[in-house]
Amino acid sequence: MVGKLLLFTSLTLTLFAGNAYERECVACHQKLPMSLQRMFMNYLLVYSGETNTKVALKYYMRHPRKDTSVMSDLFLKNFAVKKPMTISDKVLDEAIDIYWEKYKVIGKLR
Numbered sequence: 001m002v003g004k005l006l007l008f009t010s011l012t013l014t015l016f017a018g019n020a021y022e023r024e025c026v027a028c029h030q031k032l033p034m035s036l037q038r039m040f041m042n043y044l045l046v047y048s049g050e051t052n053t054k055v056a057l058k059y060y061m062r063h064p065r066k067d068t069s070v071m072s073d074l075f076l077k078n079f080a081v082k083k084p085m086t087i088s089d090k091v092l093d094e095a096i097d098i099y100w101e102k103y104k105v106i107g108k109l110r
């Protein structure tokens with residue numbers, strides 16, 4: 001019950017502020033030629049399953065490296081490996097949860 005209330009409150013709050021995913025991910029990714037949806041599908045293909053995918057995403061956001069990237073060499077050559085994210089664990093988890101919820105259905109339909 002308390003959990004539900006908290007969830008509801010945080011959902012309401014994020015609705016007003018633009019959620020963590022929009023603030024921390026979309027804002028920067030808008031400049032890139034490949035959509036966040038395509039990148040998500042690449043992750044699902046390589047890692048599959050909610051836990052694996054989320055752990056891998058989180059790890060990459062903290063430790064981006066050419067040899068663990070799912071992006072092509074050509075893409076990385078043109079855009080370089082991203083910078084490690086320094087936002088708090090809480091916000092990063094929140095952003096990745098939203099990212100997962102947003103695209104997991106499309107992943108299942110594939």
Ligand code: HEC
Pocket residue numbers: 021024025026028029032036039040043057060061064065068069070071076079080081082092095096099
């Ligand atoms: C400051 C800009 C910036 C921000 C903020 C950012 N990204 Fe990225 N992201 C990039 C760039 C540039 C690449 C392509 C280079 C690479 O893959 O390292 C990328 C690559 C990725 C990839 C492919 C990773 C791979 O294996 O190469 C995923 C998935 C991704 N971003 C998701 C996210 C999510 C989720 C967030 C928010 C938590 C986020 N990004 C925040 C710039 C950003």
